[in-house]
Amino acid sequence: MFLEETGIPYRIVPVNISKGEQFAPEFLKLSPNNRIPAIVDRAPAGGGGPIALFESGAILLYLAEKTGRFLPVDVAGRAEVLQWLFWQMGGLGPMLGQNLHFAAYAPERIPYAIERYERETARLYGVLDRRLADRPFVAGDYSIADMAIYPWIFRLEREGNRLDGFPYLARWCARVGRRPAVMRAYAKGAAINTTPTVNEESKAILLGLAGQSAAA
Numbered sequence: 001m002f003l004e005e006t007g008i009p010y011r012i013v014p015v016n017i018s019k020g021e022q023f024a025p026e027f028l029k030l031s032p033n034n035r036i037p038a039i040v041d042r043a044p045a046g047g048g049g050p051i052a053l054f055e056s057g058a059i060l061l062y063l064a065e066k067t068g069r070f071l072p073v074d075v076a077g078r079a080e081v082l083q084w085l086f087w088q089m090g091g092l093g094p095m096l097g098q099n100l101h102f103a104a105y106a107p108e109r110i111p112y113a114i115e116r117y118e119r120e121t122a123r124l125y126g127v128l129d130r131r132l133a134d135r136p137f138v139a140g141d142y143s144i145a146d147m148a149i150y151p152w153i154f155r156l157e158r159e160g161n162r163l164d165g166f167p168y169l170a171r172w173c174a175r176v177g178r179r180p181a182v183m184r185a186y187a188k189g190a191a192i193n194t195t196p197t198v199n200e201e202s203k204a205i206l207l208g209l210a211g212q213s214a215a216a
Helices: 002-006 056-067 075-105 111-134 144-158 167-177 180-192 200-206
Strands: 038-041 051-054
Touching: 002 056, 002 144, 002 180, 038 056, 051 056, 056 075, 056 144, 075 111, 075 144, 111 144, 111 167, 144 167, 167 180
Parallel strands: none
Antiparallel strands: 038 051
16 A cells, blocks of 8 residues: 555565465565565665565554655654554554454354454444544544554455444545555455465464474
8 A cells, every 4th residue: 555655666476375475484584473564675765785574564664764655754743643553553453353363263163252352343443433533544644554554444344344333434444445546555456366265274374273283
């Protein structure tokens, strides 16, 4: 989304996590936590050799500082964006990820876990809804905070977690989704993810269970 918004030339290198490509040694050099995304900037602003980064929040912050886009330069504006960026990284992403895991991927249904993360998702939706009641974007102007948050809201809505009862959040989600750069980014993603692998083997890889029985 950021790269499409700014027009920075880039090349996508797909990593098929259903096949375990995130554990390849060459990828681990870029992302030691074996997670996507990761980037390599071959033209750093300060010169020098290529810079590799992992963690989406760190990547967004790096790109914002490199380009001077989507992150205010004044102290108050910058703090406003960063607190919501970190809120996504530390709260929204992990909690919604657990919601999706226990609702769709866990090998057994655990009612307590499902209800716990559904409640937390609703609470976080409420936080965002109240925040967006009187502003078009999370920190006023469109920023890296919106870019970090939107994919999680969009994905859970697509998975059936409706935004009924959160009118301002729904309005924001539609507003972000209509941005031409966002539409281009998702179109490119759809072109890459044409044949997702969802079977017991891929689930074992994604859940970190592959090889456990052999190791035991």
